[in-house]
Amino acid sequence: MFSDNNFIPYGRQTIEQDDIDAVVEVLRSDWLTTGPTIARFEAAIAEYVGARHAVAVSSGTAALHAAMFALGIGSGDEVIVPPLSFVATANAVLYQGGIPVFTDVEADGLLIDPEQVERKITARTKAIIAVDYAGQPCDYDALRQVADRHGLSLVADSCHSLGAEYRGGKVGTLADLTVFSFHPVKPITTGEGGMVVTSREDYVERMKVFRNHGITSDHHQRAQKNLWRYQMTELGYNYRMTDIQAALGLSQLKKLDSWIKYRKELAKYYKEELTDCPGVSLLTQYSERKSAWHLFVVRIADGRRDDLFQQLRASKIGVNVHYGLIYRHPYYSRTRLQTVPDCPSAEIAANEILSLPIFPGMNQDQTKEISKKIKSYKFK
Numbered sequence: 314m315f316s317d318n319n320f321i322p323y324g325r326q327t328i329e330q331d332d333i334d335a336v337v338e339v340l341r342s343d344w345l346t347t348g349p350t351i352a353r354f355e356a357a358i359a360e361y362v363g364a365r366h367a368v369a370v371s372s373g374t375a376a377l378h379a380a381m382f383a384l385g386i387g388s389g390d391e392v393i394v395p396p397l398s399f400v401a402t403a404n405a406v407l408y409q410g411g412i413p414v415f416t417d418v419e420a421d422g423l424l425i426d427p428e429q430v431e432r433k434i435t436a437r438t439k440a441i442i443a444v445d446y447a448g449q450p451c452d453y454d455a456l457r458q459v460a461d462r463h464g465l466s467l468v469a470d471s472c473h474s475l476g477a478e479y480r481g482g483k484v485g486t487l488a489d490l491t492v493f494s495f496h497p498v499k500p501i502t503t504g505e506g507g508m509v510v511t512s513r514e515d516y517v518e519r520m521k522v523f524r525n526h527g528i529t530s531d532h533h534q535r536a537q538k539n540l541w542r543y544q545m546t547e548l549g550y551n552y553r554m555t556d557i558q559a560a561l562g563l564s565q566l567k568k569l570d571s572w573i574k575y576r577k578e579l580a581k582y583y584k585e586e587l588t589d590c591p592g593v594s595l596l597t598q599y600s601e602r603k604s605a606w607h608l609f610v611v612r613i614a615d616g617r618r619d620d621l622f623q624q625l626r627a628s629k630i631g632v633n634v635h636y637g638l639i640y641r642h643p644y645y646s647r648t649r650l651q652t653v654p655d656c657p658s659a660e661i662a663a664n665e666i667l668s669l670p671i672f673p674g675m676n677q678d679q680t681k682e683i684s685k686k687i688k689s690y691k692f693k
């Protein structure tokens with residue numbers, strides 16, 4: 314099944330004939346880049362998550378950047394972020410000249426801790442970015458209360474959690490702006506791609522200008538009105554998604570619910586195998602939250618994570634670590650930090666976490682095989 318000598322990756326896209334057909338259809342049409350398929354994909358994602366508006370962009374990173382722009386984050390503005398995330402979460406703040414303020418996660422689910430968030434708020438704080446780590450939604454009620462008390466915006470980095478739910482509400486309706494990624498390992502893929510959903514029309518207008526160089530009308534609109542004049546009113550970027558990608562996204566979205574269901578089953582098999590395994594513990598799954606099961610993360614005790622990682626990799630099992638803490642990366646420690654942020658739970662977790670393979674193309678036997686290898690590992 315896997316071309317590289319049966320290596321099982323931690324995540325992988327699923328591409329079927331209907332996905333290929335959808336892309337080919339766009340390739341034969343008049344529009345390759347921002348055309349009618351983008352609008353259809355935006356409408357489909359907005360409808361799926363129950364949001365009023367969606368803006369497609371070229372990556373999850375561009376989506377985070379656009380969200381920071383929509384909020385007007387600028388020089389010296391502080392944005393609270395968890396350190397246990399992909400670097401893009403904090404980089405998006407830096408792109409706008411802002412300051413990411415690293416705030417600890419809670420010890421059990423590794424989601425940003427609303428109490429710690431409140432402690433980090435200063436007069437310069439403008440927003441909170443919550444990361445739905447591994448696919449489980451953060452505590453959005455508590456985060457909303459903190460945000461409202463201090464007049465802050467709440468952004469969800471939901472790159473792991475498209476399709477997840479919190480207290481009956483879909484991810485995409487829980488924050489002021491919610492960001493998704495369509496990188497191949499994410500819940501659905503467009504190759505590269507991203508989306509921001511929101512209920513605020515003013516944010517939508519700003520982000521549509523931002524993704525197109527800061528120009529106020531797109532080529533399509535000008536063609537329709539027989540106008541050549543355009544105005545650049547902001548410093549934007551070329552962050553456009555193509556219609557080719559949007560066609561793939563539309564086709565993938567139809568399968569998302571069945572894929573999440575299947576991921577949940579795989580997680581159940583792992584849980585059955587590993588629940589009482591000495592040296593291994595699982596992340597807490599909170600009640601009233603439905604995870605999208607983007608990652609299956611276990612914690613490995615006794616400083617044995619890296620050794621077990623090597624042994625599993627030698628057995629062609631593509632375990633991974635999500636993530637090394639953002640502020641421990643050389644760029645951050647060299648240029649951005651006077652002192653190491655105080656994030657004890659994230660520090661402990663960073664040395665214990667291990668992501669086991671989970672994706673729709675896997676089968677139950679593979680979860681058994683992987684669990685067996687872990688159970689036979691000799692913890693001292």
Ligand SMILES: *Cc1c(COP(=O)(O)O)cnc(C)c1O
Nearest residue numbers: 372373374399401472494495496
């Ligand atoms: C993947 C990811 C991103 C970046 O998305 P890209 O589409 O790769 O740019 C940002 N944040 C998190 C939490 C992610 O997992």
